[in-house]
Amino acid sequence: xxxxxNVVLAALWAVAAWRLPSAVRGAKQRSVWIAFAxxxxxxxLAHPAVKSLLNExxxxxxxxxxxSNLAGILGFSAFVQFVVSVARPRAIRSSRRLLAAxxxxxxxxxxxxxxxxxxPRNVDNFFEAYTGRPxxxxxxxxxxxxxxxxxxxxxxxxxxxxxxxxxxxxxxGLRLLxxxxxxxxxxxxxxxxxxxxxxxxxxxxxxxxxxxAVAHIIQDTAIALIVVGNSLPACGVLxxxxxDRRTLRRxxxxxxxxxxxxxxxxxxxxVPRCPRIRLLRQIIEIHDAMLILACYVPPRLxxxxxxxxxxxxxxxxGRTALAQALWLRAACETKRAGIEPSAYSVxxxxxxxxxxxxxxxxxxxxxxxxxxxxxxxxxxxxxxKHRPDMHDA
Numbered sequence: 001x002x003x004x005x006n007v008v009l010a011a012l013w014a015v016a017a018w019r020l021p022s023a024v025r026g027a028k029q030r031s032v033w034i035a036f037a038x039x040x041x042x043x044x045l046a047h048p049a050v051k052s053l054l055n056e057x058x059x060x061x062x063x064x065x066x067x068s069n070l071a072g073i074l075g076f077s078a079f080v081q082f083v084v085s086v087a088r089p090r091a092i093r094s095s096r097r098l099l100a101a102x103x104x105x106x107x108x109x110x111x112x113x114x115x116x117x118x119x120p121r122n123v124d125n126f127f128e129a130y131t132g133r134p135x136x137x138x139x140x141x142x143x144x145x146x147x148x149x150x151x152x153x154x155x156x157x158x159x160x161x162x163x164x165x166x167x168x169x170x171x172x173g174l175r176l177l178x179x180x181x182x183x184x185x186x187x188x189x190x191x192x193x194x195x196x197x198x199x200x201x202x203x204x205x206x207x208x209x210x211x212x213a214v215a216h217i218i219q220d221t222a223i224a225l226i227v228v229g230n231s232l233p234a235c236g237v238l239x240x241x242x243x244d245r246r247t248l249r250r251x252x253x254x255x256x257x258x259x260x261x262x263x264x265x266x267x268x269x270x271v272p273r274c275p276r277i278r279l280l281r282q283i284i285e286i287h288d289a290m291l292i293l294a295c296y297v298p299p300r301l302x303x304x305x306x307x308x309x310x311x312x313x314x315x316x317x318g319r320t321a322l323a324q325a326l327w328l329r330a331a332c333e334t335k336r337a338g339i340e341p342s343a344y345s346v347x348x349x350x351x352x353x354x355x356x357x358x359x360x361x362x363x364x365x366x367x368x369x370x371x372x373x374x375x376x377x378x379x380x381x382x383x384x385k386h387r388p389d390m391h392d393a
Contacts, residue, residue, distance in 0.1 A: 008220050009047070011227045012040035031082040032230070038075030039223070042068045048124065061119040065126040069143045070107055076150040077103040083154045087161035106146045113139040127191070128212065132198040140195055148188035151222075154181040169236025173229045180225030187218040244275035247364055248282060254371035255282050258289035261332040265289045279364075286367060293331035295341035301386060302327050312378055318369065325373035329383035 016037040023033035044050055045068035054064040077099045084095045117136055123129040130136025158178030165171040194211050197204045204211055259266050265288035272278055305326035306319075313319045373379060 004220055005043075005216065008223050008227075009040065009043045012036055012043060012223065015227055015230060016040050028085060031078045031085060035075050035079035035082055036230075038071045038078060042071035042075060043223075045071065052122070055122045061122050062114075062126050066110060066114045069110055072143065073103055073106050073110070073146055076147055080150050080153055083157045087157040102146070106142060109142045110139065113142065125212075127195070128208070131195045132201075134199070137195055137199045141192070144188045144192050144195075148185055148192070151181040151184035151188065154178070155185060167233070167236055169239070170233045173232030173236075176225050176229030176232060178229075180222050180229055183218060183222035183225060187215065187222055190218060191215055241275045244279045247368070248275065248279055250368055251279075251282055251286070251371050254367070254374050255286055257332055257374065258286055258293065258328070261335040262289040262292045265292065283363065283367065290328065293328055293335060296331040296334045296339070297327045301330060304386065305330075305382065308378070308382060317366075318373075321366070321369040322373040322376070322378065325370055325376070325379050326382040328370075328374060329379045330386050333383050 016033060019029065019033040019036060022029040045054065045064050051064035051068075054067070055061060081092075081096060081099055085092050088095070113135060117130065117133075117139060126136075127140055131140055155178050158174050158181060162171050162174035162178060165174055194204050194215075206214070265285050267281060267285065271281070302323075306323040308326060309319045309323035313322055
């Protein structure tokens with residue numbers, strides 16, 4: 001077995017192991033785990049050492065070839081089911097019944113043809129040894145036809161769904177998956193053409209050694225593209241989780257200061273593990289605290305905050321964030337001192353729900369600017385300077 005094939009086999013088992021926890025937790029991910037585990041098992045059974053051991057232990061010539069192809073049919077059935085669940089979720093039930101029926105028919109045909117094909121001895125390559133013979137050709141045709149139809153369906157669905165995927169990592173992953181299944185279709189066409197020319201006793205475009213090498217290259221390329229395409233969306237999720245964790249740490253000082261002044265805004269529900277949900281919760285608690293603290297800021301102090309921000313910064317976004325940070329610092333001091341809210345304070349929008357609803361990244365960036373301004377020396381100086389004014393209010 002070529003070293004590249006060993007690498008591909010290891011990658012298949014790695015993906016199967018990686019997908020196992022999610023398959024245990026939810027049925028939706030089970031089909032993709034079955035697909036990769038079955039294809040990995042099929043390639044393992046095709047390994048010379050495993051193939052030889054199974055044939056010798058059972059005493060059935062070339063049994064490893066049959067079990068490998070049966071595992072392949074199971075894997076491609078599950079793979080198509082996974083594609084349908086992603087691209088056509090409404091067709092899951094009907095497709096599951098159809099795929100089960102087709103898989104059963106294909107498996108039955110393989111077992112029947114294997115049983116009636118004369119196999120006087122074990123061979124290293126069943127395809128090479130038995131193509132050119134009617135029963136051996138029929139056996140290979142059943143498997144190649146099933147794989148070919150499955151990869152054509154998967155290619156069409158992946159390609160169509162990738163056009164509508166908003167996430168760039170998901171879109172790239174779907175395109176790679178579609179490319180991998182298209183290469184898989186090419187593999188079945190190449191093998192079928194070679195098999196039929198041998199059955200017709202016609203010369204193929206290359207000699208047997210070169211054709212076998214090309215077939216292995218196409219097969220390994222298809223599997224590699226599918227493995228990488230399946231992993232790319234997860235890389236996007238990992239990247240987003242890391243970004244959300246960084247944002248959580250960056251907003252933590254602002255959140256701590258505001259919730260220390262207004263502890264009642266902290267939600268009672270348990271803190272979730274998902275970084276995006278934790279970040280959303282942190283943003284909600286920050287906004288709730290800002291709305292309460294706005295009542296502790298008289299209009300005069302608010303105007304002084306805007307004037308001071310205009311002296312320090314020129315750009316509008318930075319000036320707005322600094323002004324808000326200045327009066328928030330002062331409001332926190334007032335709230336901690338136990339002073340009642342100002343009866344004459346006016347409401348000022350401290351949150352932008354339209355951005356929070358429709359542009360999450362915009363709101364995160366705005367709060368990051370606010371956090372930087374809140375913890376700046378200008379903010380600390382403003383809070384110290386205007387503490388008497390707050391007491392007077």
